[in-house]
Amino acid sequence: MxxxxxxxxxxxxxxxxxxxxxxxxxxxxxxxxxxxxxxxxYEFAFQDTSLDFDKRAEDLVSQMTLSEKVSQMRYDAPAIKRLGIPEYNWWNECLHGVARAGKATVFPQGIGMGSTWNPELIFEMGTAVSDEARAKHHKFIKEDQRGIYQGLTFWTPNINIFRDPRWGRGQETYGEDPYLTSRIGVNYINGLQGNDGKYLKLVATAKHFAVHSGPEKSRHEDNYQTSNKDLYETYLPAFEAAVKEAKVHSVMCAYNRFRDEACCGSNLLLKKILRDDWGFEGYVVSDCWAINDFWEPNRHGLAETPAEAGALAVERGTDLNCGSVFDPNLKEAVLKEMIDESKLDIALKRLFTARFKLGMFDPEEDVSFSKISYDVVASKEHYALSEKIARESMVLLKNDNNTLPLSKNIKSIAVIGPNANSKQALLGNYHGTPLNYETPLKAIKDKLPNATVNYALGSDIAEGWPILNAIPTEFLKNGKANGLKGEYYNNQDLKGTPVLTRNDAMIDFIWTPERPISELQKDVFSVRWTGQLVPKTSGTYRVGLKASSSGKLIVDGTELFKFSDDHEPKTFYSDLTLEKGKSYNIQIEYHNYHTDPQAHFVWAKMNEDLLTPAIEAAKKSEVVVLCLGLSPEIEGEEMPVLLEGFDKGDRSDITLPKTQIRLMKEIVALGKPTIVVLMNGSALAVNWAGDNVPAILEAWYPGEFGGKAIADVLFGDYNPAGRLPVTFYKSVTDLPDFKDYNMENRTYKYFTGDPLFPFGHGLSYTSFAYTNLNIPDEVTINNDINVDVEVRNTGVVDGDEVVQLYVSHKGKENAATRTLVGFERIHLKAGEAKKVMFIISPKSYALISENGESLLEPGSLELSVGGKQPGFKGIADTATSGVITKIISLIN
Known part of the structure; x- marks a missing residue:
């Protein structure tokens, strides 16, 4: 220069x-x-990874046109190529393991997670599930797959209160108690969302907000009312904990109305409580097609048009629509000034902040979770964890005269019942695709390799609901070969020329990367099977397809049924009268567009004598294990099922189905030692079994290793310690009207009758004693209450104990009988003692007034510490555990 x-x-x-x-x-x-x-x-400021997530989201939204904004507020958001935004599907599920996305570790159903009473264990489960979810997501992205069930935003957990055993979806929850639900829910959310200082591992979604627990068949039109006391004492605490403690990043609003407002358009729920009172900063997603209920006939009647419905939902705080109301109707709503565009901007900033926090717009090397290897999916470590949770979820309800554990030296055993070899009874609903199916029958055979195991179905799961199995190859014909001709297409519409034509011996397929057909694309394909069905005996048969996605069954040119857009494998069927030796032309069409494809051509002969073979099996055996209960095929979410005792996914009665009661009575009458194993998602009034069967084990829907956990308990390789997260009532007549959401005479807190088995109940193969309870005689209001107690294993077997702490306000009108305020699951060797300590905060021991306010007043407070609730007798008492009660004074 x-x-x-x-x-x-x-x-x-x-x-x-x-x-x-x-x-x-x-x-x-x-x-x-x-x-x-x-x-x-950076072409745009939002691409600058040094900026805060909220600033990046604000910049990104500012670049969008109105049409683009609207497109991003539906769950299946398309790409905006000019901004470099890839398509994204917000819908994913991981209720008890990654669901509907190919192979995954399947853990026990939610109700089983609750029965562990072990929040730390559920945190481990959340970590394992989110590991699998991250690994799957990044594999999908590398394969340029961005469809449903492939993202990082999961609509889990379900933390609604299981207030009534008739609710079919109660199986998804952690039980009837707000405190237990909050502890399990917070820990699962923490495991899912991770603890990275910058990025979210996943987005968890607390659902369904709020005051939502059936009935299923009227959920799109019901309008529930509660007192503020019930709202703030029962229905909100788990959600408040999820927001304030776990920092859950998403909340799903419910289908129903609450106090005349739709939950997805509620000023009270979404504005005042969720955002103003609790400071929620994440996004709200509607339950699927819930916004349609605002305007469609015979539903909520809150809007005249889809545009009005969309505007109302967004104005009140719903940011994302699982459905199609927002797009394109929000554009019309803005242009007609039903809603200001700035309201859309607020929603979009929340949505894109979530995507930025997940690292979706950042280099993979910046996001530690992107490095999780795919070999964590269905790994040995996750299998071991699933098995551990299954064991810890087992609740021994009754064990007279130490019937259990059974000796492994027995020479013969009968394993009988509709759930003895049921794969579906392992899984529950909202499940993934396991590579293992450890049914009780299989596990007992493995446990007793030198014994004779006599198996019989014994009964249908319910009258008119037989167990359907894949049709064996000898009943299927394709020319001279057994089986059906399969034509496979690399599109979902059976168009063009098949890429593969072959003979399939049976139609019993689950397609995952481990079970491939190399000619097919991974997620988009279709199959046509043709041939003949030739029965060997005449009679009435139930013939069906258990499948996901969509398809149809045609017999002799008549379409028997078709189904579409099914997100979880379900069974579709028709009853046919078939003649022995006659050939029936079969055409099956299957169209797949999800990541969890499966198709099964199934049947069962109706009105078969299943009882006689069961009696013969029992007569030949030293001991009988009866595997009874329910099935996720008849209890669950909004089903077309109408059977005696069942109502569209819910139950109208809470007893075992009559077919199973008949089987149980006939077997017990033989005088053989008999154990009942229950596999179900909700409480059962097994009164006759309670009076007449010496041992009852509750196993729930226990996951892919559930049968092994059952066998471990039956034969003493594991000492059970699960506790009931719900009350087992004796009759549906003990319950209020199903639609009555007031808590009077509901759950252990307010039920005034005699339960069959109470909340918190569960036996052990050892016994525990409680001594040296240390609680102050007086506590000044607004101070913590310190509690410690010594617990000793007084038996000869090592085992877990669930120490439960309850408080009762003596003499207070409308107060709960007692309220759970603390618990801890501990392990004690035989003869070992431990001191267990609790701190009860003022918020925990406060009364909730009729106005929903916390009240701290002078008076008497009864505290009980033990492995059960106090005051029960007979089989309702946990005889293997103790309890100590003390009354203290609350003073000013």
């Missing part, structure tokens, strides 16, 4: 001035280019 100035001095003035100007301008331009080059690494 100095040399250049020297040379300029020797040139004419005008020329020197011009050259100098150019030099200076060039320097400035050069410097400016350097700065701009640095800035122009």
């Amino acid at each position: 100095i040399k250049s100035i020297y040379l300029l001095k020797r040139l004419p003035l005008k020329t020197a001035y011009l050259i100098a100007s150019l030099i200076i301008f060039g320097v400035v331009v050069s410097c400016g280019s350097s700065v701009n080059d640095k800035e122009k690494k």
Whole structure:
């Protein structure tokens, strides 16, 4: 530069001035280019990873047109290529393991998770599930798959209160108690969302907000009312804990109305409580097609048009629509000034903040979770954890005269019942695809390799609901071969030329990467099977398809049924009268567009004598294990099932189905030692079994290793310690009306009758004693209450104990009988003792007034500490555990 100035001095003035100007301008331009080059690494500011997530989201939203904004507020958001936004599907599930996305570890159903009473264990489960979810997501992205069940936003957990055993979806919850639910829910959310300082591992979603627990068949039109006391004491605490403690990043609003407002359009729930009172900063997603209920006939009647419905939902705080109301109707709503566009911006900022927090717009190397290897999916470590949770979920309800554990030296055993070899009874609903199916029958055979195991179905699961199994190859014909002709297409519409044609011996398929057909695309394909069905005996048969996605069954040219858009494998069927030896032309069409494809051609002969073979099996055996209960095929979410005792997914009666009661009575009458194992998602009034069967084990829907956990308990390889997270009532007549959401005479807190088995009940193969209870005689209001007690294993077997702490307000009107305020699951060797300590906060021991306010008043407070609730007798008492009660004074 100095040399250049020297040379300029020797040139004419005008020329020197011009050259100098150019030099200076060039320097400035050069410097400016350097700065701009640095800035122009990002075409848009939101691509700058050094900015805060909220600023990036704000910038991104500011770049969008109105049409683009609306498109991003539906669950299946399309790409915006000009902004570099890939398509994203917000819908994913991991209720008890990653669901509907190919192979995954299947853990016990939610109600089983609750019965462990072990929040720390459920945190481990959340960590394992989120590991599998992250690994799957990044594999999908590398394969350029971005569809449903492939993202990182999971609509889990269900923390509704299981207030009534008739609710079919209660199996998804952690039980009837707000405190237990909150502890399990917070820990599962923490495991799912991770503890990274910057990024979310997943987005968890607390659902269904709020005051939602059936009936299923009227959930789209019901309008529930409660007192503020019930609202704040029962229905909200688990959600408040999820928001305030676990920082859950998403909340799903419910289908029903509450106090005349739709839950997905509620000022009270979404504005005042969730955002203003609790400070929730995440996004709200509607339950699926819930916004349609605002305006469709015979539902909520809150809007005249889809545009009005969409505007109402967004105005009140619903940010994301599982459904299609928002797009395109929100554009119309904005243009007609039903809603201001700024309201959409608020929702979109929340949605894109979540995607930024998941690292979706950042380099993978910046996001530690992206490095999780795919080999964690269905790994040995996760299998071991699933098995551990299954064991800890087992609740021994009754064990007279130490019937259990059984000896492994027995020579013969009968394993009987509709759930003895049922794969579906392991899984519950909202499940993944396991590679293992450890049924009780299989596990008992493995446990007793030298014994004779006599198996019989014994009964249908319910009258008119037989167990359907895949049709064996000898009943299927394709020309001279057994089986059906399969034509496979690399599209979902059976168009063009098949990429593969072959003979399939049976139609019993689960397609995962481990069970591939190399000619097919991974998620989009279709199959047509043709041939003949030739029965070997005449009679009435139930013939069906258990499948996901969509399909149809045609017999002799008549379409018997078709189904579409099914997100979880379900069974569709028709009853046919078939003649022995006659050939029936079969055409099955299957169209897959999900990541969890499966198709099964199934049947069962109706009205078969299943009882006689069961009696013969029992007669030949030293001991009988009866595997009874329910099935997720008849209890669950909004089902078309209408059977005696069942009502569209819910139950109208809470007893065992009559077919199973008949089987149980006939077997017990033989005088053989008999154990009942229950596999179900909700409380059962097994009164006759309670009076007549010496041992009853509650196993729930225990996951892919559930049968092994059952066998471990039956034969003493594991000492059970699960506790009931719900009350087992004796009759449906003990319950209020199903639609009555007031808590009077509901759950252990307010039920005034005699339960069959109470909340918190569960036996052990050892016994526990409680001594040295240390609680102050007086406590000043607004101070913590410190409690400690010594617990000793007084038996000869090592085991777990669930120490439960309850408080009761003596003499207070409308107070609960007692309230769980603390618990801890501990392990004690035979003869070992431990001190267990609790701190009860003022919020925990406060009364909730009729106005929903916390009240701390002078009076008497009864505290009970033990492995059960106090005051029960007979089989309702946990005879293997103790309890100590003390009354203290609350003073000013």
